[in-house]
Amino acid sequence: MDIEVGLESTAGRKSDLKSGMQSVKQRAAQKMVSEVRKNASTQFNRTGKYADGWTSEVDGDDVVVYNEGERDSMSHLLENGHVVIDRNGVLHGDWSPGEDHIKPAFDVAQKVYFQAAEDLIDDVLKEW
Structure with missing residues (x-):
């Protein structure tokens, strides 16, 4: 095998692997969004706004799944629990337990x- 041909072949596989990993990351991010939406819909479905606000971004090596809707600040409260405060800001001393909906997703x-x-990786190695 000619060295140049071997290097071109290796570069092509590296490119295939890199673009393939972008697709893998996007697929996993989309799966997490759909799972969080499903979990949130079954647990907190008063208006559906919280569940609908979930989205994802893939930027290079980073994958971020987050809630950008009107109810975006509720995620940690719903997942981890919180004290109960009424609309007037009066603390009632009650604890509302969290419900796992992000971690399972x-x-x-x-x-x-x-x-x-x-x-x-198996597909790329088979082509080698």
Whole structure:
């Protein structure tokens, strides 16, 4: 095998792997968004605004899943729990327990990510 041909072939595989990983990240991010929306819809579905606000961005190596809707500041309160305060700001001393809806979605998305990455690597190696 000519060295230049081998280097071009390796560069092509590296490019395939890099673009494939972008797709893997996007797929995992979309899965997490759909899972969080599903979990939030079943647990906190008064208006649906909280569930609908979930979205994701993939920027290089970073994947961010977040809530950008009207109810975006509620995520940590709903996940971790909070004290109960009425509309007048009066503390009632009650504790509203959190309900896991983000962590389970992360766990599902993580499995999707690892499986898709493994499949991609297997495909690239088969072509080698």
